[in-house]
Amino acid sequence: MKIRYNLLKTEKNTQARFGTIQTNHGTYETPMFMPVGTRATVKSLSKEELKDEHAGIILSNTYHLWLRPGPDVIKNCGGLHKFMSWDQPILTDSGGFQVFSLAKNKRKDITEEGVHFKSHIDGQNLFLTPEKSIEIQNKLDSDIAMSFDECPPYPVTYEYMKKSVERTLRWAKRGKKVHNNPNQALFGIVQGGEFTDLREYSCKETVKLDFDGYSIGGTSVGEDKPTMYKMVEDGIRYLPKDKVRYLMGVGDPIDIIEGVIRGVDIFDCVLPTRIARHGQAFTRGGKINLNNAKYKEDLNPIDNSCDCYTCKNYSKAYIRHLITTGETLGGRLLSIHNIRFLIKLTEELREAIKNDNILEYRKEFLTKYEGKQKK
RNA sequence: GCGGCGUUGGUGAAGUGGUUAACACGCUGGUUUGUGGCACCAGUAUGCAUGAGUUCGAUCCUCAUACGCCGCC
Numbered sequence: 001m002k003i004r005y006n007l008l009k010t011e012k013n014t015q016a017r018f019g020t021i022q023t024n025h026g027t028y029e030t031p032m033f034m035p036v037g038t039r040a041t042v043k044s045l046s047k048e049e050l051k052d053e054h055a056g057i058i059l060s061n062t063y064h065l066w067l068r069p070g071p072d073v074i075k076n077c078g079g080l081h082k083f084m085s086w087d088q089p090i091l092t093d094s095g096g097f098q099v100f101s102l103a104k105n106k107r108k109d110i111t112e113e114g115v116h117f118k119s120h121i122d123g124q125n126l127f128l129t130p131e132k133s134i135e136i137q138n139k140l141d142s143d144i145a146m147s148f149d150e151c152p153p154y155p156v157t158y159e160y161m162k163k164s165v166e167r168t169l170r171w172a173k174r175g176k177k178v179h180n181n182p183n184q185a186l187f188g189i190v191q192g193g194e195f196t197d198l199r200e201y202s203c204k205e206t207v208k209l210d211f212d213g214y215s216i217g218g219t220s221v222g223e224d225k226p227t228m229y230k231m232v233e234d235g236i237r238y239l240p241k242d243k244v245r246y247l248m249g250v251g252d253p254i255d256i257i258e259g260v261i262r263g264v265d266i267f268d269c270v271l272p273t274r275i276a277r278h279g280q281a282f283t284r285g286g287k288i289n290l291n292n293a294k295y296k297e298d299l300n301p302i303d304n305s306c307d308c309y310t311c312k313n314y315s316k317a318y319i320r321h322l323i324t325t326g327e328t329l330g331g332r333l334l335s336i337h338n339i340r341f342l343i344k345l346t347e348e349l350r351e352a353i354k355n356d357n358i359l360e361y362r363k364e365f366l367t368k369y370e371g372k373q374k375k
Numbered sequence: 376g377c378g379g380c381g382u383u384g385g386u387g388a389a390g391u392g393g394u395u396a397a398c399a400c401g402c403u404g405g406u407u408u409g410u411g412g413c414a415c416c417a418g419u420a421u422g423c424a425u426g427a428g429u430u431c432g433a434u435c436c437u438c439a440u441a442c443g444c445c446g447c448c
Contacts, residue, residue, distance in 0.1 A: 036409080036410065038410055038412085039410090039412090043410085043412060043413095044412090059409075061409085061410080064410090064411095091409095093409050094409085095409095096409075097409040097410095098409090098410090098411085100409090101409090101410080101411075102411060119411095120411040121411085146409080149409095151409075189409090215409080217409070218409095219408085219409090220408040220409085221408090228408095246409090247409095248408095248409040249408055249409040249410095250408055250409085251408055252408060255408070267408095268408095268409060269408050269409080269410095270407090270408070270409085270410045270412095271407070271408050271410095273410080273412085274407060274408090274410065274412080274414095275406095275407065277412065277413060277414090278406085278407070278413085278414075278415095280406095280407085289404080289405080291403090291404085292403085292404080293402085293403070293404095326413080328413085331412095331413075
């Protein structure tokens, strides 16, 4: 079996969906937030810590594992699950986004055949193609592989985006052709930027290729929020109801809620772990910065309503001390909290969908999260 | 008691007779969305030991005082 998505309920007033994803490594409810473990590790966290906070699928990255330790090493070590001792599902990103982020400020050479770019480790010239990406992901033996796409920056011209969408479609076809891991699902990626007709086109053509799931790519690349939400709407409209919908790279709490309301099932994002390492935490009352002097002697947990390991055991004063002194435990504790915060958010969204009150939930969440003055 | 040297922000310090006193750290905020992990951005001395003098103008020159370090009696 690859994976199967079971749609159990659509919320009455919105497109929000409650369902399950069945995989070879267990069945999990959606909407779901997936922590990012780029290099076969969710930075600083053990598998027990992830499971204790109810993590389901986690992410890993083709580009990074390609460079180190290399796909053959992982294959010879029994595949990614065995290698990193993670017995729950893994989704591997294709490396498409790395082409965007690695080469953001430099020249990148995108050709029909693939992408030439330089290793961030030693500068050597690399060449990644759709076939290569899928071949690596086959070896990694993740549960879900992603098609290799082009993720253009924002903004680009309509003409460029049109060409890019066409190329991503050809790449999707090529990748699908060489995909040969019977236990691995393969997802297609919808692109098209902020152009409604290109999103529609990308969506319909990608669906024709019949993937195991679909993701909305090309968001959170510099556009404003209304534009991003429109991209999601335009990208999701023509996707089949019986397949998973994945909004790539989105993990701001508000964006997750807005995504779920528009019909997204799964999300991934580096935000919870990255901001944790820089001393910041999500709370019901908004994002806070533990570096702030006001927490110097604050013995309260980060969030009184949080059930995570960090909030059950440590105070803001202590975490602030760890963060300001550069102790690694600080980032770890905040990562645990932030991941739990987003996972708990999706748990509550599932309940809201079941109760048909997701709009009400959003209103209540925003009132607390953004302060009383808004909306 | 005599002589020499020194005294610049929270810290280490640079510097000049003339608009905004360098840099670093610290401190205070902020940013971060398919991770180039441990980053980036902004703010932070109306002030140069104290007093007087020289000068159009002094943190920078002169004198005195205080404090510190070193040497001599």
